[in-house]
Amino acid sequence: MSRQQTQRLAVILITAVAVLVFVPVILVISYVILSGIGTINWEFLTAMPRNGMTEGGIMPAIVGTLVLTMGTAIVSMPVSILAAIYLAEYAKDNKLTRTIRMAIVNLAGIPSIVYGLFGLGAFVLAAGFGTSILAGALTLGIMTMPVVISTAEEAITAVPQQFRTVSQSLGATKWQTIRHQVLPHALPGILTGMILGLSRAAGETAPILFTVAAFYVPTLPNSIFDQTMALPYHLYVISTQVPGMPLSIQYGTALVLLLITLTLTLLATGVRTSVRRRRDW
Amino acid sequence: MTPTRRSTALLTLALLFTLAFSAGCARPSDSVDAASGASQRAIQNKGSDTMVNLALAWAEAYRAQQPDVAIAVTGGGSGTGIAALINGTVDIANASREMKDGEIEQARAKGIEPVEHLVAIDALAIIVNPANPVDRLTIDQLADIFTGRITNWQELGGDDALIILVSRETNSGTHVYFLDEVVRKGDSSIKDIFAPQTMLMPSSVGITSEIQRNPHAIGYDGLGYVTEHEKLIAVARDAASTYVLPSVQSGADGSYPIARGLYMYTAGEPTGSIADFIAWIVGPAGQQIVADLGFVPLPQE
Amino acid sequence: MTTVQTPPPGAPSRRLGEVIIEALIVLAGASTVIIVALIFIFLLREGINTFLDIPLRQLFGQRWYPIEGYFGLLPLLVGTALVTVGAVLIAVPLGIIAAIYLGEIAPTWLREILKPLIEVLAGIPSIVLGFLGWVALAPIIQNLGAPTGLTAFTGSLLLAYMALPTIISISEDALYAVPKEYRDGSLAIGATQWQTIWRVVLPAARSGLVIAVMLGIGRVIGETMAVLLVTGNAANIPAFGPGMFFSPVRTMTATIAAEMGEVAQGSLHYNVLFGIGLILFLITFTVNWLAARLVGGNGARRSRGGLL
Numbered sequence: 001m002s003r004q005q006t007q008r009l010a011v012i013l014i015t016a017v018a019v020l021v022f023v024p025v026i027l028v029i030s031y032v033i034l035s036g037i038g039t040i041n042w043e044f045l046t047a048m049p050r051n052g053m054t055e056g057g058i059m060p061a062i063v064g065t066l067v068l069t070m071g072t073a074i075v076s077m078p079v080s081i082l083a084a085i086y087l088a089e090y091a092k093d094n095k096l097t098r099t100i101r102m103a104i105v106n107l108a109g110i111p112s113i114v115y116g117l118f119g120l121g122a123f124v125l126a127a128g129f130g131t132s133i134l135a136g137a138l139t140l141g142i143m144t145m146p147v148v149i150s151t152a153e154e155a156i157t158a159v160p161q162q163f164r165t166v167s168q169s170l171g172a173t174k175w176q177t178i179r180h181q182v183l184p185h186a187l188p189g190i191l192t193g194m195i196l197g198l199s200r201a202a203g204e205t206a207p208i209l210f211t212v213a214a215f216y217v218p219t220l221p222n223s224i225f226d227q228t229m230a231l232p233y234h235l236y237v238i239s240t241q242v243p244g245m246p247l248s249i250q251y252g253t254a255l256v257l258l259l260i261t262l263t264l265t266l267l268a269t270g271v272r273t274s275v276r277r278r279r280d281w
Numbered sequence: 282m283t284p285t286r287r288s289t290a291l292l293t294l295a296l297l298f299t300l301a302f303s304a305g306c307a308r309p310s311d312s313v314d315a316a317s318g319a320s321q322r323a324i325q326n327k328g329s330d331t332m333v334n335l336a337l338a339w340a341e342a343y344r345a346q347q348p349d350v351a352i353a354v355t356g357g358g359s360g361t362g363i364a365a366l367i368n369g370t371v372d373i374a375n376a377s378r379e380m381k382d383g384e385i386e387q388a389r390a391k392g393i394e395p396v397e398h399l400v401a402i403d404a405l406a407i408i409v410n411p412a413n414p415v416d417r418l419t420i421d422q423l424a425d426i427f428t429g430r431i432t433n434w435q436e437l438g439g440d441d442a443l444i445i446l447v448s449r450e451t452n453s454g455t456h457v458y459f460l461d462e463v464v465r466k467g468d469s470s471i472k473d474i475f476a477p478q479t480m481l482m483p484s485s486v487g488i489t490s491e492i493q494r495n496p497h498a499i500g501y502d503g504l505g506y507v508t509e510h511e512k513l514i515a516v517a518r519d520a521a522s523t524y525v526l527p528s529v530q531s532g533a534d535g536s537y538p539i540a541r542g543l544y545m546y547t548a549g550e551p552t553g554s555i556a557d558f559i560a561w562i563v564g565p566a567g568q569q570i571v572a573d574l575g576f577v578p579l580p581q582e
Numbered sequence: 583m584t585t586v587q588t589p590p591p592g593a594p595s596r597r598l599g600e601v602i603i604e605a606l607i608v609l610a611g612a613s614t615v616i617i618v619a620l621i622f623i624f625l626l627r628e629g630i631n632t633f634l635d636i637p638l639r640q641l642f643g644q645r646w647y648p649i650e651g652y653f654g655l656l657p658l659l660v661g662t663a664l665v666t667v668g669a670v671l672i673a674v675p676l677g678i679i680a681a682i683y684l685g686e687i688a689p690t691w692l693r694e695i696l697k698p699l700i701e702v703l704a705g706i707p708s709i710v711l712g713f714l715g716w717v718a719l720a721p722i723i724q725n726l727g728a729p730t731g732l733t734a735f736t737g738s739l740l741l742a743y744m745a746l747p748t749i750i751s752i753s754e755d756a757l758y759a760v761p762k763e764y765r766d767g768s769l770a771i772g773a774t775q776w777q778t779i780w781r782v783v784l785p786a787a788r789s790g791l792v793i794a795v796m797l798g799i800g801r802v803i804g805e806t807m808a809v810l811l812v813t814g815n816a817a818n819i820p821a822f823g824p825g826m827f828f829s830p831v832r833t834m835t836a837t838i839a840a841e842m843g844e845v846a847q848g849s850l851h852y853n854v855l856f857g858i859g860l861i862l863f864l865i866t867f868t869v870n871w872l873a874a875r876l877v878g879g880n881g882a883r884r885s886r887g888g889l890l
Contacts, residue, residue: 004774006774010780014687025743078610085610091611099615105873109797109804109866110863111863113859114625114863117856117859122624126624131370145617203705203708205708209842217353232707237356239713239717241330241356241486243486243489247717257707261707262705360649442729451648452841457649479816480815491732
């Protein structure tokens with residue numbers, strides 16, 4: 001076979017593989033949308049489940065997921081942003097810094113079920129919070145840290161050095177420079193990381209299995225020490241543990257969860273693209 | 282708007298929206314809980330997956346009668362419920378098997394005296410795919426199948442195909458009951474265990490789904506979970522006895538060899554709303570729900 | 583003219599506030615190390631009895647049946663290994679070739695559509711994929727002739743797609759990092775685009791591609807919900823041969839998820855589950871450590887699990 005023929009064949013095969021990779025994604029999402037859209041109406045989203053959860057809505061699971069997501073943000077945002085500031089502005093190239101970076105890479109790689117175990121051992125049992133929103137938010141929070149720290153760090157280092165030098169040459173201290181000159185310009189990038197991390201946290205089941213998730217609670221949570229239902233766990237139980245559960249409800253729940261995580265993911269991508277485009281430096 | 286201001290606006294909007302949504306939804310139930318003087322906290326009811334739909338039905342029906350008593354129901358398996366009782370994190374543990382001596386000891390070691398309440402009876406059904414020609418088995422044959430001594434349907438008069446074993450998880454009371462009464466034939470000196478290729482499904486739905494899909498699968502579950510899409514196997518104590526199909530009748534009169542009690546365990550004698558709830562369950566209203574769901578009601582004296 | 587700065591009024595409190603903030607910043611940085619250490623310590627503390635109370639021979643036994651005291655980890659290790667190997671065999675070629683497509687062949691407008699699509703894939707929750715695998719994929723696999731649809735292969739297929747975003751984006755970085763001059767030089771002496779890719783770009787990007795594979799492996803090993811739903815959860819060591827991918831298996835992650843709820847705290851079963859968690863932690867730690875050794879860099883992408 002001539003080189004030109006090999007070239008053409010290679011391009012065809014590579015494109016074919018790309019189709020094999022990308023087309024199923026579209027197929028899967030369309031399939032969930034088509035199968036689930038019929039179930040979604042105002043009642044489904046706002047009513048409590050009835051009749052052994054085979055009727056009614058999934059409102060408590062939706063609220064639970066939103067509450068846990070907010071909790072994750074509260075837990076991980078401050079620490080992660082401060083840690084990113086440390087890495088970007090204060091860290092020197094020494095062993096401590098390398099250890100910190102190594103730790104972050106490791107945190108990113110720890111399996112979600114191991115986070116669940118840690119959450120169980122540390123927050124539910126040792127700290128005595130019991131299965132609660134608090135334990136769940138803490139577990140999800142530390143799981144989200146790596147994503148937020150690394151995107152925040154990138155966003156901060158992307159701010160041109162001139163901003164800092166000019167600010168400090170005008171007499172501002174290091175922290176004042178960071179707070180007034182660097183952070184505001186890094187905020188969109190930091191936000192991207194946050195939203196992306198939250199979209200992961202919203203979709204995770206393993207970390208909440210033993211730390212907060214409940215099969216059925218008749219009321220919405222009143223305090224952070226309560227258990228709550230949550231969408232990923234709800235999808236898990238209704239698809240495997242409730243006989244006679246209509247498939248339509250299963251697909252509807254899957255779709256709601258998918259829409260929430262997808263919206264957050266696309267929001268993060270959108271913010272990042274618009275920031276990159278608008279950047280005037 | 283600068284990127285920063287826009288981002289901050291987005292974030293604030295998202296937070297406000299979430300807060301409003303949660304607050305708006307929380308208000309109705311908040312007022313209900315505020316009105317109830319007696320039980321501020323929901324009764325925590327956890328355990329057997331076999332019983333979870335029953336427990337849910339009881340909780341919903343009881344709530345309709347006594348609106349100020351909230352009952353939170355979770356599954357996870359009999360083992361999960363009993364462990365929670367031992368750990369002190371649950372008020373009522375549902376179990377489709379009796380507590381083992383070791384578990385009772387563990388509870389006592391933590392200062393908890395478990396009290397057993399029989400709340401229903403369940404016939405354990407053996408199910409296969411409707412296309413499977415085999416329709417009756419003895420306990421011995423079942424033991425051989427589930428320990429892997431018999432591996433092909435041909436040996437039982439069926440098709441030439443590998444037997445696919447489906448079971449509940451080890452935390453399930455149903456699983457333990459099946460292990461004791463079928464795999465070990467009720468003989469505690471036998472130490473056989475399930476064949477390693479047995480698939481342990483997360484719950485009853487897993488079993489019925491696989492049976493429906495797979496013409497060569499065999500599984501077991503509480504009668505209340507069997508639908509018209511699975512085929513029931515008639516079971517005999519031995520080759521000389523009659524083969525009996527599981528039903529509410531045969532479970533009640535004892536002709537079906539593998540029927541078991543469903544239990545609720547409490548830490549010590551129950552008091553207050555928990556005691557009322559359990560009393561209601563064993564009464565006519567609760568037992569009617571038992572029958573409606575396909576389980577065997579307690580014999581009414 | 584003096585260049586000495588006179589402190590503005592109210593400065594001492596500002597200085598103090600700043601010292602506090604800066605201390606918090608350093609603390610936040612160190613917290614990451616503290617958290618990793620804490621996780622390790624907890625796993626060790628709750629899991630160490632596994633290795634102290636159970637003789638090694640039993641731990642390497644072939645039966646996992648904890649309620650009767652069988653704590654053989656071998657079936658679980660084999661289960662995880664089978665699913666992981668299968669997923670890697672599928673995802674690595676697919677991922678690297680897709681990265682080549684994105685980096686070298688796709689027109690720019692298409693690239694702008696496909697890259698968000700990768701992040702969309704990464705954003706699909708694992709329980710949704712597991713649910714779809716359970717409800718739609720398993721029946722297909724069974725109809726194709728497998729004894730059951732719940733097999734290691736079903737899990738591998740799902741996991742491969744879940745690992746693709748990681749493999750694709752890190753491979754893409756690796757390919758992008760190959761200097762343009764390499765490609766230009768190759769084309770200048772008359773090589774075709776494919777020859778350039780195959781003989782110049784890929785070898786140059788080799789270490790980055792290896793990292794992509796390693797992080798993909800890490801992603802796959804750690805997945806729980808998808809495998810819980812589709813691999814059959816049978817603690818069995820399938821007979822060796824190509825058919826072993828089409829047998830039900832039980833992974834370490836699924837075991838923890840399925841059994842943790844039932845254990846009484848402090849019991850041996852509880853300890854063993856934490857021991858399995860410890861093993862998982864050490865495996866992913868080693869993979870990350872090796873990946874870090876292979877390439878310096880600041881690992882920014884790796885910290886996000888290979889995205890953005």
